[in-house]
Amino acid sequence: xxxxxxxxxxxxxxxxxxxxxxxxxxxxxxxxxxxxxxxxxxxxxxxxxxxxxxxxxxxxxxxxxxxxxxxxxxxxxxxxxxxxxxxxxxxxxxxxxxxxxxxxxxxxxxxxxxxxxxxxxxxxxxxxxxxxxxxxxxxxxxxxxxxxxxxxxxxxxxxxxxxxxxxxxxxxxxxxxxxxxxxxxxxxxxxxxxxxxxxxxxxxxxxxxxxxxxxxxxxxxxxxxxxxxxxxxxxxxxxxxxxxxxxxxxxxxxxxxxxxxxxxxxxxxxxxxxxxxxxxxxxxxxxxxxxxxxxxxxxxxxxxxxxxxxxxxxx
Ligand SMILES: [Zn+2]
Numbered sequence: 018x019x020x021x022x023x024x025x026x027x028x029x030x031x032x033x034x035x036x037x038x039x040x041x042x043x044x045x046x047x048x049x050x051x052x053x054x055x056x057x058x059x060x061x062x063x064x065x066x067x068x069x070x071x072x073x074x075x076x077x078x079x080x081x082x083x084x085x086x087x088x089x090x091x092x093x094x095x096x097x098x099x100x101x102x103x104x105x106x107x108x109x110x111x112x113x114x115x116x117x118x119x120x121x122x123x124x125x126x127x128x129x130x131x132x133x134x135x136x137x138x139x140x141x142x143x144x145x146x147x148x149x150x151x152x153x154x155x156x157x158x159x160x161x162x163x164x165x166x167x168x169x170x171x172x173x174x175x176x177x178x179x180x181x182x183x184x185x186x187x188x189x190x191x192x193x194x195x196x197x198x199x200x201x202x203x204x205x206x207x208x209x210x211x212x213x214x215x216x217x218x219x220x221x222x223x224x225x226x227x228x229x230x231x232x233x234x235x236x237x238x239x240x241x242x243x244x245x246x247x248x249x250x251x252x253x254x255x256x257x258x259x260x261x262x263x264x265x266x267x268x269x270x271x272x273x274x275x276x277x278x279x280x281x282x283x284x285x286x287x288x289x290x291x292x293x294x295x296x297x298x299x300x301x302x303x304x305x306x307x308x309x310x311x312x313x314x315x316x317x318x319x320x321x322x323x324x325x326x327x328x329x330x331x332x
Contacts (some may be wrong), residue, residue, distance in 0.1 A: 018054035018111060020300050021146075021279055021324035023241035024121070024212040026063050026286030028069065031088065037090035038118075039097060040192075042297040044284035047092065047099055048114050053300055056272070057102060057117040057324065059145060059211065060085060063286065063288045064124040066152045074126040080143055085120055090105060103142055106330035108236050119328075121145035121188070121211070122153045125156040125176060132179050144332060145186035147211065149196065149237050153224070158194035160222045170193035174203055177280055184332045190241075190281070192221065203230050208236055208330050212243035212281035214264045217271075221248050234272040241281020242268070246289030253289040258299075260291060261329075265307070265319065273314045280325045 027045045031038060038060075040048040050056045062081040066072045092099045094313040100117040102108055111117045120142045127146070128134040135146075148169075151159035156173035158165060169177065177200060180187050187204050189197050190213045200208060210233060216224040225233070225240065233240055241263050248254030268278050282289075282298060294303065308316055 018300065018304055019120060019321045020050070020053065020056035020297075020304075021286070021321040022056060023059045023209065023239070023279060023281035023296075023324060024061055024123070024243065024286070025058060025282060026061055026123070026285040027284060028060050028085055029063050029203065029286055030035040030285045032081050032084045037091070039092060040094070042130045044282070045288070046196045046297070047097065047116050047161040053297060054249065055115050056297075057111050057119060057321070059102060059121045059281075060120045061121040061123040062127065062148070063148070064122070065125045066085045066124060066126055066150050069126055070152065070154070074124070075129040075131075078122065078127040078138070082120070082138070082143075086142075088120070101142060103144060103332075106328055108325055108332060111325060119144050121186075122149070123188075124150040124154065124192075126154045128176070130155050130172065130318060133173060133266050135176065135179055136183065139183045139185060143185065145188055145209065145211065146180065147188040147190055148176065148192055148200070150191050157199070158193040160193050163193040163195075163222065166195050167193065169199035171204060172200070177203045178205075182201045185330050186327070194229070194236055198230055199233075201236060204236070208233065208328060209239045209241070209327065210281075211216075211241045212245070212283045213240060214248040215271075217266045218264055218267050219248060219251055230268055230271055234277050235273070237277070239279055239323055239332065240268060240278050241279050243285070244290055244294055249291065254292070256289065256291040258291060258303050259292050261294075262310060268311070275311075275318050275325055276326075278319055280319070
């Protein structure tokens, strides 16, 4: 089993608790990822708004980025085989390593309104950015602002163009619908919704409606099905492995193929995980459950191949 997972908030917890990426008490660590069979984990620097809504987002981003780089250094020093994915060649090489990470940002306020900062963060290894969290920033409106109807700002369009040029994944999870459709039109490369589910099954504002799911399919992009209980079931107490399966199956049926769905657990960022998923180790029962429903070829695509294919198209 090799799991590509497009979103977790583990870095925030490690930074706050001065804990290690290799082994910790959080939902995700490298030790359990390797024990599972290996994987590629997107590690997001989550910039909390409103705390850093108007000022300080870049400084906070660098603090978490430093934590990530220090942890990577410690893993190398300890001889743990963890690849940091930055290039197409890295993406092609992922399966030859025990584990891998990809550095991401969740909330475009991280760049403090500066394309220069965006380019510097790229140089430091950032390869994906969620344009907004659920609030408004100077790139676009998040889902909490959906009623105001705002899409991409003029600056937001420049950010998408620059990310396309650099080779960064443009992430539309959290963005309000108007902004979603602006990104579909503006992006010259396939996009990603790193952690979102199907609104047709669970009508949460953070989930994607059928038209959005079909647009990501047509765009050759990818949706990371997320384990947040509130996005899986209307009553999050009912969220379980089978709910994750139902969202995957809904998307596969709607799209009519199995090329554009993966995982985006949101480990260490979810207040209500499914009652039978408590961390990265529980990919085992989840994949066992899915293996009873799908062919080996489909399982390989959902667990890792679709994400690796997307990286080949975008990085
Ligand atoms: Zn999120």
